[in-house]
Structure formats: structure tokens, C-alpha cells
Amino acid sequence: MKDLVPIAEQIAARLIERRQTIAIAESSTGGLISASLLAVPGASAYFLGGAVVYTRDARRLLMDIPDEAMKGIRSASEPYAKLLASQIRTRFATDWGLSETGATGPTGNRYGDAAGHSCMGLAGPENAVVTLETGSADRQANMHSFASAALNLLLQNLSR
Numbered sequence: 001m002k003d004l005v006p007i008a009e010q011i012a013a014r015l016i017e018r019r020q021t022i023a024i025a026e027s028s029t030g031g032l033i034s035a036s037l038l039a040v041p042g043a044s045a046y047f048l049g050g051a052v053v054y055t056r057d058a059r060r061l062l063m064d065i066p067d068e069a070m071k072g073i074r075s076a077s078e079p080y081a082k083l084l085a086s087q088i089r090t091r092f093a094t095d096w097g098l099s100e101t102g103a104t105g106p107t108g109n110r111y112g113d114a115a116g117h118s119c120m121g122l123a124g125p126e127n128a129v130v131t132l133e134t135g136s137a138d139r140q141a142n143m144h145s146f147a148s149a150a151l152n153l154l155l156q157n158l159s160r
Contacts, residue, residue, distance in 0.1 A: 004036040007151045014158040015046035023092035024050035025084040028102040028118060032147040048092045063087050074111045076101050078129045081121030089123045096124035100150045105137040118146040126157040
């Protein structure tokens with residue numbers, strides 16, 4: 001996590017400068033994105049909350065996304081990452097919502113995605129979605145790579 005904190009520090013500086021806030025909805029990173037942002041002193045100025053949305057029940061209970069809203073959308077996809085980012089932003093009434101959903105490994109997920117597959121979504125003044133394929137089955141390395149990619153997605157959009 002040590003190399004994620006410098007990215008989080010840059011994000012923090014920009015959010016504080018802009019007086020903007022963020023909430024995080026993450027799945028396969030297991031809270032690593034939130035932990036990185038919270039490792040920066042003064043995080044309460046911009047970080048309003050987050051959720052680890054790892055299961056269908058978590059999606060329903062924490063994100064208030066019913067099964068009907070998932071028609072035609074599967075998890076670990078760009079449409080789902082967009083939905084998560086938008087929903088977490090709305091639920092916390094923040095300027096930014098950042099999401100991550102994927103398959104860390106060592107095997108793929110039940111939807112046919114290989115280990116190392118992740119989608120990240122950003123909702124806010126800028127909207128973005130990206131897919132990352134690491135090609136690795138190393139669970140911890142993928143968690144780290146996914147968190148880094150999500151933080152960099154946010155940082156790039158805060159730099160505009």
C-alpha cells in the first residue's frame with residue numbers, strides 16, 4: 001500500500017483545494033482504495049465514506065441496487081462500474097464517486113472473466129470508465145494493481 005499513498009496524497013491535495021468530496025464503492029480491492037485515501041492526514045475533509053460491495057446482498061443492502069436494475073448488466077463490467085460509481089456518489093451526495101469491480105484470482109469469476117480483470121468507474125464533474133487486464137492470477141498483486149488503476153483514473157480526471 002505504501003506506493004498507493006503518494007497517489008492518494010495528490011488526490012487529497014486536489015480535492016481539498018477544490019473543496020470537493022468523494023465516496024468509494026469497491027469490490028475486489030476489498031477496501032484498499034478507501035484505505036489509501038484514508039491514510040492521508042486530513043482525509044475527513046474530502047472522504048465521506050465507502051462500501052465494499054463484494055456480493056449480490058452487499059449490492060442490494062449497501063448500494064440499494066435491486067436485482068431488477070441489473071437486467072442486462074453483469075458485475076465486473078463497465079456498465080456495472082458506471083452504475084456503482086453513480087450510485088455511491090448519489091448515496092453520499094459527493095462531488096465524485098469512484099468504483100471498482102473485478103476478478104482478483106487465482107481463478108476467474110462466474111461471469112467468464114479471467115483473473116486479473118477489473119473495471120473502474122468514475123462519476124462526477126468528469127465521467128470515465130476503464131477496464132484493466134493484468135493477465136495475472138496473483139490475487140494480492142491484482143488487488144494492488146486494481147487499486148492503483150482506480151486511484152490513477154481519479155487523479156487524471158482531477159487534473160483536468
